[in-house]
Amino acid sequence: MVDAGIGRLLIASLHQGIADVSPTRLDFYENWLSPTGLRDGRMGLAPLGAVLSFLQREEPPADRVIPVHAGVCAATWAHDGLSAFRKSLLKRLPLGLRTRAALGLGRALVAETISRSKIVVRQHQGRGTIEIRSPLFEYLREPSATPMRLYYASAYTECLKLCEVDGLVEVDMSAAGCRLNLTVRGPASAARETARDA
Numbered sequence: 001m002v003d004a005g006i007g008r009l010l011i012a013s014l015h016q017g018i019a020d021v022s023p024t025r026l027d028f029y030e031n032w033l034s035p036t037g038l039r040d041g042r043m044g045l046a047p048l049g050a051v052l053s054f055l056q057r058e059e060p061p062a063d064r065v066i067p068v069h070a071g072v073c074a075a076t077w078a079h080d081g082l083s084a085f086r087k088s089l090l091k092r093l094p095l096g097l098r099t100r101a102a103l104g105l106g107r108a109l110v111a112e113t114i115s116r117s118k119i120v121v122r123q124h125q126g127r128g129t130i131e132i133r134s135p136l137f138e139y140l141r142e143p144s145a146t147p148m149r150l151y152y153a154s155a156y157t158e159c160l161k162l163c164e165v166d167g168l169v170e171v172d173m174s175a176a177g178c179r180l181n182l183t184v185r186g187p188a189s190a191a192r193e194t195a196r197d198a
Contacts, residue, residue: 005115005135006043009074013113014051014151017070022062029054045139053144067147071154078109078155079162090163095187099123102163103182106130106156123182130156130169132178145178146171153180164188 015033019026032047055066079087082105090101107119110132117134132152137145149171156169167184 005117006045006048007112007115009077009109010048010113011043013070013074013077014055014067016073017066017068018055021066021069022058025058045136048136049140049144052140052147055147056144063147064150067150068154071151072158074109074113074151075105075155075158075162078105078112079159095165095184098163098187099160099165099167099184102159102165102167103130103156105163106152106159109155109159110134110152121182123184126184128182129172130180130182131175132180134178137177149178149180152178156180156182160184161188 011033015026015029018029018033029051032043032051056063058066082090090098093101103121103123107121110117110119114134114136117132117136120131120133122128122131130152136148140148153169153171157167160167160169164187165184166186166188167182169180169182172179172181
């Protein structure tokens with residue numbers, strides 16, 4: 001299983017997460033996250049599984065902070081790739097459509113990280129679930145899947161924020177594979193005003 005459709009965005013964001021949070025460990029991880037892999041945007045499941053396994057064994061809080069930060073980087077870069085017109089249009093949409101746009105951005109991000117992934121979103125009245133099925137979660141053994149779950153939860157939360165939606169995506173640890181719980185609280189502007197008043 002050399003190529004599972006693992007994209008440059010995943011490799012680059014994991015590399016950035018490690019560089020920003022644990023720069024002294026970057027040389028170690030570059031055995032797998034090599035400059036060649038970054039340039040070519042190709043990586044196999046086995047090397048990625050090794051990276052995730054070692055991330056899971058990092059000393060707290062780095063074991064959680066690295067994948068969360070990497071997810072934020074991925075979402076930011078995905079949002080930066082949108083045209084100026086689309087970004088401007090997003091800000092003018094009503095909350096429901098902005099939420100759908102944010103979830104669509106998350107879906108595109110997942111597909112760009114691992115192209116063979118299937119994403120199922122169920123949402124009703126501000127709550128929902130996001131289920132990600134990919135060869136990666138079939139390949140990984142527990143607990144090595146935890147960093148990728150945190151990565152995707154963080155990426156989706158950041159997509160909501162970048163689309164000006166006050167929401168949160170958290171890992172459902174009781175589910176097999178990767179299931180995320182979605183909560184939408186309202187527009188981000190309302191959240192900022194509440195924080196200001198507090």
